[in-house]
Amino acid sequence: MITLQFFGFVLVGFIVYWVLPKQYYRNIWLSLISLIYLYLLDKNAPVIAFTLSIFSYLIASAIEWSQNRKVVWHKAGVIGIILVLVFFKYLGFISTAFSSLISDFPKFPVDKLLLPLGLSYITFKHISFLTDVYWGLTKKGNFIQFLSYSSLFTIFLAGPIERYEWFLPQVEVNEQKLKTDFIEEGFERIVYGIFKKAVIADWIGYFIKDMWLGSNQNNVFFGVVALMGYSIQIYMDFSGYSDIAIGSSRLFGLKIMENFNYPYLQPNISQFWRSWHISLSDWIRDYLFFPLSKLSSNKIWTIFFVPVIAMGLCGFWHGPAWHFIFWGMWHGIGLSIYQVWNNIKRKNKGLAEISKQLWFNYAAVFSTFIFVTIGWLWFR
Amino acid sequence: MESKLIEFIKKDILEDSEINIEPATKLISSGIIDSFSLVLLQTFIKKEFGKKILAPRITAESFNSVTQMIEVINRF
Numbered sequence: 001m002i003t004l005q006f007f008g009f010v011l012v013g014f015i016v017y018w019v020l021p022k023q024y025y026r027n028i029w030l031s032l033i034s035l036i037y038l039y040l041l042d043k044n045a046p047v048i049a050f051t052l053s054i055f056s057y058l059i060a061s062a063i064e065w066s067q068n069r070k071v072v073w074h075k076a077g078v079i080g081i082i083l084v085l086v087f088f089k090y091l092g093f094i095s096t097a098f099s100s101l102i103s104d105f106p107k108f109p110v111d112k113l114l115l116p117l118g119l120s121y122i123t124f125k126h127i128s129f130l131t132d133v134y135w136g137l138t139k140k141g142n143f144i145q146f147l148s149y150s151s152l153f154t155i156f157l158a159g160p161i162e163r164y165e166w167f168l169p170q171v172e173v174n175e176q177k178l179k180t181d182f183i184e185e186g187f188e189r190i191v192y193g194i195f196k197k198a199v200i201a202d203w204i205g206y207f208i209k210d211m212w213l214g215s216n217q218n219n220v221f222f223g224v225v226a227l228m229g230y231s232i233q234i235y236m237d238f239s240g241y242s243d244i245a246i247g248s249s250r251l252f253g254l255k256i257m258e259n260f261n262y263p264y265l266q267p268n269i270s271q272f273w274r275s276w277h278i279s280l281s282d283w284i285r286d287y288l289f290f291p292l293s294k295l296s297s298n299k300i301w302t303i304f305f306v307p308v309i310a311m312g313l314c315g316f317w318h319g320p321a322w323h324f325i326f327w328g329m330w331h332g333i334g335l336s337i338y339q340v341w342n343n344i345k346r347k348n349k350g351l352a353e354i355s356k357q358l359w360f361n362y363a364a365v366f367s368t369f370i371f372v373t374i375g376w377l378w379f380r
Numbered sequence: 381m382e383s384k385l386i387e388f389i390k391k392d393i394l395e396d397s398e399i400n401i402e403p404a405t406k407l408i409s410s411g412i413i414d415s416f417s418l419v420l421l422q423t424f425i426k427k428e429f430g431k432k433i434l435a436p437r438i439t440a441e442s443f444n445s446v447t448q449m450i451e452v453i454n455r456f
Binding site: 132135137163165270274282285286287289290293294297302303307335338339342343346347349355 | 394395398399411414415416419422423434435436438439440
């Protein structure tokens with residue numbers, strides 16, 4: 001993302017965008033440069049983005065028009081999108097996992113299928129779009145408005161997973177004028193993001209790179225430093241990307257949702273997930289956690305299984321590998337323990353008082369950081 | 381509505397806890413209830429008041445106090 005090509009597209013895109021007289025033309029332009037940009041990175045990406053957009057838009061139209069089959073259209077749409085994701089991203093993993101259990105199971109040639117760029121993000125955007133249209137939270141708008149949302153190159157590769165509900169009103173406006181705020185806020189975030197990514201994250205990566213290798217692997221001290229370093233590196237790297245994405249979008253007058261809010265300063269794992277990759281954790285909460293929780297009122301289900309399954313799937317979304325699933329489940333277990341702790345605290349007045357003290361809060365922040373940092377062992 | 385919500389939070393979420401809850405009491409940001417309890421509140425609101433509040437509208441920010449909950453419920 002930090003390439004001359006990307007910033008070239010942002011600059012040219014920005015100039016032409018504000019020269020165009022009407023929002024309708026601006027939306028066409030935004031869609032067009034997004035698809036061209038994606039084409040230059042991966043020839044399959046714009047094909048998938050465009051085809052999926054047509055599919056989702058047609059389904060959304062059917063949901064809006066249908067009187068008594070809304071739920072059928074919604075389910076068909078969501079299943080269709082999930083199938084595309086499974087086909088490109090998980091088929092190889094699934095066939096390998098099954099063939100290790102069943103000897104005759106056909107092994108799918110993984111290397112023959114290349115995952116189109118940004119597919120994981122676009123599928124989540126499309127599922128939330130269809131669900132929000134189904135729930136009546138948003139209108140579908142016109143196709144160009146939806147295409148500009150679904151293919152928007154500034155947020156296509158690494159999020160944030162913006163909601164259409166918030167995006168649509170921004171591309172519906174007429175004759176919006178270029179404001180100096182857009183330029184100031186946009187450039188500030190871009191510079192901030194580049195600094196976090198290219199200076200802090202990359203330098204930390206450079207220093208800890210050797211610690212992961214060779215003889216250092218058995219040295220506990222180097223191991224701890226490397227893991228702590230990685231923890232900071234991944235935060236700076238990812239939040240830097242988000243800053244660049246948010247800042248670049250701002251230049252087009254678009255306000256994209258925030259994705260990070262000091263996650264390493266949070267006193268528990270629940271608040272960590274409300275501050276880390278917020279657009280993803282909100283998505284998991286709205287479209288996975290809530291529906292899963294309502295399947296049963298059994299406490300073991302809601303306290304243990306729901307967080308572990310939801311976060312396990314969240315891990316699986318990051319990549320088709322067991323270590324991502326374990327990383328997600330680690331966080332799910334953390335969320336379960338946190339709920340149990342809350343239950344204990346409510347019944348124990350003394351414990352509740354202690355937890356209000358300042359030193360306890362510092363200890364909680366530190367423990368949460370350590371818990372998250374240990375989790376990165378699986379993620380890396 | 382206000383008293384029913386407070387009663388539900390005290391009895392079913394906090395399980396007869398002695399914590400005093402006022403309509404304006406910050407529930408989630410102060411750690412009195414955690415965001416996992418929001419699912420219970422969603423089910424309760426639907427059952428008790430017949431209003432289906434959608435998940436994206438039930439956030440730690442929008443449901444932080446009973447007063448805020450009522451504002452959201454009234455919008456549905």
